[in-house]
Each structure stands twice: as structure tokens, then as C-alpha cells.
Amino acid sequence: MIDHDKIEQAVRLFLEGIGEDVTREGLQDTPDRIARMCEELYGGMEDDASVHLSKTFSVDSNEMVIEKDITFYSTCEHHILPFYGKAHIAYIPDGKVVGLSKLARTVEVFARRLQLQEQLTGQIADALMEYMQPKGALVMVEAEHMCMTMRGIKKPGSRTVTMAKRGVFESDPSLEERFFRMIGTNV
Ligand SMILES: Nc1nc2c(ncn2[C@@H]2O[C@H](COP(=O)(O)OP(=O)(O)OP(=O)(O)O)[C@@H](O)[C@H]2O)c(=O)[nH]1
Numbered sequence: 001m002i003d004h005d006k007i008e009q010a011v012r013l014f015l016e017g018i019g020e021d022v023t024r025e026g027l028q029d030t031p032d033r034i035a036r037m038c039e040e041l042y043g044g045m046e047d048d049a050s051v052h053l054s055k056t057f058s059v060d061s062n063e064m065v066i067e068k069d070i071t072f073y074s075t076c077e078h079h080i081l082p083f084y085g086k087a088h089i090a091y092i093p094d095g096k097v098v099g100l101s102k103l104a105r106t107v108e109v110f111a112r113r114l115q116l117q118e119q120l121t122g123q124i125a126d127a128l129m130e131y132m133q134p135k136g137a138l139v140m141v142e143a144e145h146m147c148m149t150m151r152g153i154k155k156p157g158s159r160t161v162t163m164a165k166r167g168v169f170e171s172d173p174s175l176e177e178r179f180f181r182m183i184g185t186n187v
């Protein structure tokens, strides 16, 4: 549960900590604004991937399905700064598929919380395997981390690429090659 009162108290303390005057006009509503924003940014913690992925329906073909370029925004758990980019999801059905929007909804469930990119990638793949039981799933995430660009090492434009393979994608390398051909990326 997101606790608005705690967030508002913390934001006031934080503003004092950086030497701000919390009573000045521009900051008066900021604690409340941030508490409301947290509902959106971290709302994935109160959502459940099984709700989206268990709405399957039957199909005749078990050909690979790819949903690519799913834009997401997440927050790095080390610095509480955004990391954002694209997720690509592939799966090989085992007689059933889900509505395409449910793949993007699953990305949102895990992106809208404090995260590590590797963990985000793995959690999406695990949810697909657990709740829709395909023959295999592959998730690739490409992102820019603001903790690498606006502070610290300051390398704007650097991208982190992570991948998680499950099921037949682990045992058959030709499926991964097909995935790369189909998304048109050479990482
Ligand atoms: N593996 C991984 N590392 C991440 C992710 N997001 C941020 N990091 C890294 O987490 C590390 C935290 O390093 P620390 O040395 O504890 O903290 P820091 O002194 O702020 O690190 P610098 O960023 O090097 O200044 C940094 O190297 C970040 O680049 C992520 O999603 N996955």
C-alpha cells in the first residue's frame, strides 16, 4: 500500500535537507503531488501479472509471437532515478495465446516499481512462463539509466541490454537467432 502521509512527510524532510524553504509557494503542494505521482510510478506493486496473463485463448498455430518496442519507464532502486527504454517479448505458444495488450500490461506491472533492469527482464519472462505456460519465452530490454547519464559516470546515450530466456529458447539457439532476425536488431 502506498502511504500518502509518509511520502508527504518524507518529501518535506527531503526538501529541508537540500536547504529548501518548504513553505514557499512553488513547493507548497509538492509533497502531495509527489505522493500522487508515486501511485503512478510504483503502482505496479499493487497490480498482478496473473490477472492479465491468465486470460488466454486457443489457437491452432504455435508459431513464435513477438511484441516489440514496448516503451516503458521504470525507476532504479539504487538511486531512485528513472531508467527507460524498450522491451521486446517473444513466446512460442503451446496451444494458447494472450491478447497482445496483456504483454505490454505485464511490462507495466514490473516496470512500475523500484527495479534493477536484470530483475525486470527476468520477472517478465517468469510471469509469462508461469501464467500462460508457453513452450518458451524470451524477453529483451534495452534502456538508458539516468543514474549513468545525469550523474556519476555521466555517459549519455549508453544503453544497457538485458535478456532472459526460458523453456525452448534455452535449449534451441536457432529460436534466439530467429527472434533477432524478426526484431531486426544486432546487439
Ligand atoms: N546491474 C545493475 N546495476 C545498476 C542498475 N541500475 C543502476 N545500477 C548500478 O548500480 C551501481 C551502484 O553502485 P554504487 O557504487 O553502490 O553507488 P554509486 O557510488 O552511486 O555508483 P556510481 O554510479 O558508480 O557513482 C552503479 O554502478 C549503477 O550504474 C541496474 O538496473 N542493474
Ligand SMILES: [Zn+2]
Pocket: 076, 077, 078, 079, 080, 081, 145, 147, 148
Ligand atoms: Zn541507479
